[in-house]
Amino acid sequence: MKRFILRITRLIAGLSLFAFGIACTITANIGYAPWDVFHSGAANILGIRIGTASIAVSFTIVLICILLKEKLGLGTVLNMVLVGLILDFILFLNIIPAFEIMALQVLLLFAGLFIIAGASCLYLSSAFGGGPRDSLMVAVTRKTKLPIGVCRTVIELMALGMGWLLGGMVGVGTVLSAFGMGACIQIIFRLFKFKSTEVVHETAAQTFKVLLGMIRAQKMPR
8 A cells, every 4th residue: 555655646746747847848938849839839729728738638649549559557647637737737826937048048948858857757657657648659659660769759740730830839949848858868767777668557457456456455354
């Protein structure tokens, strides 16, 4: 039970930090990351907050993953909901300082990217499954048999293109995010000696069985 609670805590903390990192890259105001370009474009069209748009997009992606028969975990579902809600809350509070000097904006952007990388390490280590976009990348890779890097690039370029057509914010930060995210993840993962490929993720069904087993164990007479 304690181990499960620790994993859940790690998952929620990681997703919260992930949202905070995204908020930093958005507040930098020099161009959003590819997926956030799409989210901001959709938010502008629908008249909703960017976090809410992220939830709507994530829900659509999860449905696509289900159609592609990709197994999803509890982390996938919580990622879909919590990141968007927490992102909207952070942006509403306006607690991240906005800068007008380019050097400071770039610094804030990279601070956000490093926070996202650290958050990814934290929530992936909980082994409850990756986020909707990662699950889509895996599903497309499995179906097309193309290299995972190619699939990720194509998916992100499509998100960027659709976001740009919808009026999403594209700028130098978009380029920095596209090329800098991978480097930040590599640095953080090496720093914490985290090997994502060695994590065996639970599906939602497996997590449910674990929970059911713990509940039954608690009810058994001692």
